[in-house]
Amino acid sequence: MSYKSNLNTNLNTQHRKIAKNIFSKLQNASNIVLLTHTSLDPDALGSLLAMYFALKNNRTFASAKITPIIYEEPLENPTLQTLQNQDQHGLLIETLPDSENTNTNMPYSKSTRLFETADYILVLDTSTVKRAVPEDLQETLLKHQEKILIIDHHITPTDISEKYARHNFLQVPRPSTADLLYELMIENNFQLNYDIAFNLLYGILADTAQFRYLKNEHAFVLSYVQDLIKYLDTTTLQDIIQLLDIRISPNMLQYLQEATNNIRIENRVVSTFLDNIPQDVLKSDEFSDFKLHLLYKTLLSIKDMAIYISVMPSEKPNHYKISLRSAKEFDVSKIAQKFGGGGHKNASGCKIQASSANQALEMVLKEAEKVVEEMD
Numbered sequence: 001m002s003y004k005s006n007l008n009t010n011l012n013t014q015h016r017k018i019a020k021n022i023f024s025k026l027q028n029a030s031n032i033v034l035l036t037h038t039s040l041d042p043d044a045l046g047s048l049l050a051m052y053f054a055l056k057n058n059r060t061f062a063s064a065k066i067t068p069i070i071y072e073e074p075l076e077n078p079t080l081q082t083l084q085n086q087d088q089h090g091l092l093i094e095t096l097p098d099s100e101n102t103n104t105n106m107p108y109s110k111s112t113r114l115f116e117t118a119d120y121i122l123v124l125d126t127s128t129v130k131r132a133v134p135e136d137l138q139e140t141l142l143k144h145q146e147k148i149l150i151i152d153h154h155i156t157p158t159d160i161s162e163k164y165a166r167h168n169f170l171q172v173p174r175p176s177t178a179d180l181l182y183e184l185m186i187e188n189n190f191q192l193n194y195d196i197a198f199n200l201l202y203g204i205l206a207d208t209a210q211f212r213y214l215k216n217e218h219a220f221v222l223s224y225v226q227d228l229i230k231y232l233d234t235t236t237l238q239d240i241i242q243l244l245d246i247r248i249s250p251n252m253l254q255y256l257q258e259a260t261n262n263i264r265i266e267n268r269v270v271s272t273f274l275d276n277i278p279q280d281v282l283k284s285d286e287f288s289d290f291k292l293h294l295l296y297k298t299l300l301s302i303k304d305m306a307i308y309i310s311v312m313p314s315e316k317p318n319h320y321k322i323s324l325r326s327a328k329e330f331d332v333s334k335i336a337q338k339f340g341g342g343g344h345k346n347a348s349g350c351k352i353q354a355s356s357a358n359q360a361l362e363m364v365l366k367e368a369e370k371v372v373e374e375m376d
Contacts, residue, residue, distance in 0.1 A: 009183035010220050011172070016187060018170045022122075022149050023188045025168075027060050029119035034068040037126035038134060039321060039349060042244060044125045045075050046203030047151075047177040051124060052083065053195040054185055067092055067114055071134050073285065076243060077202065079195045095283075108137045115144045122149045125177040127158040127169065130340055135316075151184065153177045156333065156342035175214055178203025179221045182228065197231035198240070200224075205237070206244050213346070246297060252290040255281075259294050259310075269368045270302050273311035273320075275357035282315050295323050306330045306375070307368045311361045314351060320360040324348045324368075329375055335367040 011019065026032060034051055036044040052068045055061045069092045074080060084090045094110050111133070115121060121141070123132050127150050129141050141148075145160050153174040158165050174180045178200045185192065204225060208214045214221060229237065248256065255274060263272045272294070281287050291312055299308040308325040322339070324332035326346045333348045341350020354360035 009186050011183050011187060015170065015172055018167065019184050019187055021167055022151070022170060023184070025149065026055070026120060026122070029064060031065045031117055031119050032061075032067070033114050033118040033121045034066065034124065035121060035132045036070065036124045037131040038071050039131075040070060040072055040075055042075060042206030043176045043178055043203035045070070045077060046199040046201075046206070047124045047181055049077065049079055049083065050178065050181055050196050050199035050203070051122065053079070053193070053199065054181075054190050057193055057196065058190055067118075069094060069111055069114065071095060073283070075288070076285075077199070078243075079198055082195055108134065108140075111137055112140055115141060115147075118144070118147055120149055121147045122151070124151050124181075125153070126150075126342070127152045127154060127156055127160075127171060128342065129159050131342065151177065151180065153180050154333075154342055154344060156337065175218050175221055176203045176207035178207070179224055182224050192228070192231055194231050194233055194235075197228040198235065201228050201232075201237070201240055202244070205240055210241055210244075246289060246292045248290045248293045249286040252286055252293075255287075255290055256294065256298070260298065263299075265302070265305070266365070267369060267372055268304070268306040269309065269365065269372060270299055270305045270307070271309035271311070271361055271365065271368075272299065273357040273361045275313055277313050279315060282313060291323070295325065300325060306372050307332060307335075309361065309364055309368060311357045311364070313357060318353055318355060320352050320354055320357055322350050322352055322360065322364055324350075324364075326371075330371055332368075332371065334371055335364060338367050339364075 032055065034048055036048045048068050052066055055066050072095055073093065080091065092110060094108055121144060126132055129138050133141050146164055148160055148164065149168045150158065150160065151170045153172060153176060155171060155173055158169060160169065172180050182200050204221065259272045259274050263270065295310050299310060306327050307330055310323040312321045314321050324335055326332045328346060331345045333343050333345055336342050336348035336350040339350040339352050341348060343349055352360045352363060354363065
């Protein structure tokens with residue numbers, strides 16, 4: 001099923017103008033690269049896939065080469081198989097430097113070549129190059145910043161030159177990038193189908209925590225959800241919610257016990273950390289699910305806290321991933337931005353270089369205490 005929606009959107013005149021500018025540029029492109037942020041979440045992956053399917057479903061882009069790229073194994077999503085089946089290029093997953101280039105010491109060679117040949121690089125769900133690609137690739141991407149177009153719902157500063165960002169940078173406060181993309185697709189008369197609708201709902205449901213974080217001023221998003229449901233065929237919202245449900249493998253119980261033992265509560269800030277995790281575990285889907293379970297079903301279940309902090313090792317030695325959540329009046333995006341990260345007021349993240357997880361946590365706790373003191 002594929003047809004146009006007649007629903008009105010909530011974009012203002014300025015946002016409509018920028019959106020038209022972005023899509024008019026894309027219409028003239030024969031080679032488009034799609035990126036989202038590293039440390040994938042469902043809104044990032046859903047937005048990436050929805051944009052891919054929307055472009056492929058539009059006659060204007062019938063002859064264009066469209067390449068979505070991610071830098072880690074994807075989250076579970078049934079439309080990934082559809083993408084691989086219908087496109088010989090498919091989704092590029094470049095998790096490690098290409099072995100073919102080890103002699104020339106050139107990491108991420110496929111991405112590098114794609115950036116060089118692309119007419120435009122569309123970045124979704126982040127406004128910063130630091131979050132769009134791994135550290136070894138950031139300088140390479142910045143060399144092509146005149147090609148970069150950004151669509152993001154996070155209200156955070158960009159590291160793209162103002163010269164290019166002025167007309168190529170769409171930043172609208174919304175519950176998710178997925179619902180913002182829905183508005184852009186409707187504004188630009190895109191036809192929607194199952195794969196597009198599934199991924200937009202996948203992102204919306206995840207970033208609103210099944211509407212638990214949906215603010216009154218964004219209640220119009222419910223009308224978008226109602227419209228998107230029409231395209232789902234036999235799939236239901238419950239199917240997508242179940243896909244997003246966070247459960248852990250029995251193999252992760254030892255890490256859950258250790259992280260629980262490391263929980264600290266000071267001045268309404270609850271935190272925990274893990275360190276020295278084997279590389280094969282860090283790269284596993286099981287560990288990704290575990291991190292979400294720890295954050296949402298362990299830390300956030302503790303009452304009367306202002307800020308929630310989780311510190312986990314990354315695959316790069318002496319680098320740690322910081323996840324931040326908060327009660328509604330406390331702005332943890334300020335903490336993330338101090339360390340080059342970003343996100344929402346109540347849900348943000350960053351990466352920190354430190355000698356240990358405990359040291360990284362101490363650095364974050366100092367900033368968290370400032371945020372709590374500002375509000376108390």
